[in-house]
Amino acid sequence: MPHLPPAQNLSLAVQKNIWEDWENNKANLQAELSNNLGTDWIIDVNPFGIYPYHNDGYVKQWLGTCIKDYFQHAVYQFKFLIKRYVNIKDEINDIAHRHILTLDVEETNPPRFAYGGCDIANGKLRILFEENHLGVNTTNCCNEDNLFRxxxxxxxxxxxxxxxxxxxxxxxxxxxxxxxxDLTELLNLNEGELTLSPNLEETFVNMQDAVNRGVKTFRDDWEQVFGATICRYFAAAFWQMKYMKFEEDERSREGFLAALTKREIAFRIVDSLQHDSWSECEFVDGIMYVQTTVEYFGMIEVHVPQNY
Known part of the structure; x- marks a missing residue:
């Protein structure tokens, strides 16, 4: 959708509101944004380009207030998310590498948002409004769902x-x-003696390639739960060993360790399973692999074999 031509002139009342509510607050918001993100950021917006989308609503008179609201809420959302996710600051700085926060109309047709949202285009982080809803729901444009997407x-x-x-x-x-x-203590090993190998990049590539080929996954949100899922596979192996009373049954524990010569438990994606429906464990060259297929990634039921 092409942009509307920018306004050529603004009334004195609108210009006054821009000066009082936007220009007087811009420097502080920009400083707070930069402080939150740990590096210099620029807030860049052209009120003349925004004004044509007022749709005879309150923005027709209060354009400066509207612009301030968008940026004020965005800065607040960033501050909240940075406190919650310690690595989000680096992600924002790396992906929106030009370190510019701007306000623009949503160009995609049909719109990706009901009222507003955000995206990253040409290295800029853009707060977006749907063309018929300028000034509506300014609070949530850069909320967690929209920003993470x-x-x-x-x-x-x-x-x-x-x-x-x-x-x-x-x-x-x-x-x-x-x-x-927990696994180290259960197996009566010394600290640092047991290795857990998640094979994260290889697992991601296998998942992504399969999904791109149209393979259906157990969870549509597998990317969002990727780290938690692999952690849960290792945790499930622990609970299965605990259920098998490895702590008490020295013979079972020693038999397991005799097969686990490399003292390594690894996770991997395989093309097909041989022994179980959703996931299984297999010993290969002294390593126990907790393995599943792309289709069943996230359906966690780990059975540790008893025949080593």
Whole structure:
């Protein structure tokens, strides 16, 4: 959808509102945005280009207030999300690499948002409004759902998508040390003796390639739950061993360790399963692989074999 031509003139009342409510607040908002993101950012908006979308609503008189609301709410959302997700700051800075926050009309037809949202285009982070809803629901344009979708959709040169990287950081790396500690103690091994190998990039590539070929996955949101899912496979192996009373049954534990010569438990995607429906464990060259297929990634039921 082409942009409407920018306004040629604005009334004195509208210009006054722009000055009082927008220009007087822009520098502080830009400074707060830069402080939150840890590097210099620029807020860039052309009120003359926004004004033609007023649709005879309140924005026709209060354009400066409307613009301030969009940026004020965006800055608040960034501040909230940065506190919640420690690595989100780096992701925003890397993907929106020009470090410019702007306001624009949604050009996609049909629109991607009911009222407003955001995206990343040409390295800029854009707050977007639907052409008939300027000034409506300014609070949520850069909320978690919209911002994360924008970061995930934006092209970048990293090997995995934003959703996957976020899940690895928050749901795998943050939680797997406890699982590794539990497994190490259960198997009566020394600290650092047991290795857990998630094969994250290989698993992602296998999943992504299959999905691109039209393979149906158990969960449509597999990217969002990627890190948590792989962590849960290792945790499920622990609980299965605990159910098998490895702590008490020295013979079972020693038999398992005799097969686990490399002291490594790994996760991987395979083309097909041989022993179970959803997932299975297989010993190969001293490594126990917890494995599943693309179709059943996320259906977690791990059976540790008893015949080593």
């Amino acid at each position: 924008a970061l995930n959709t934006a092209s970048n040169d990293k090997p995995m998508t934003f959703y996957v990287r976020l899940g690895i950081h928050n749901d795998y790396e943050a939680k797997i040390p406890a699982v590794q500690r």
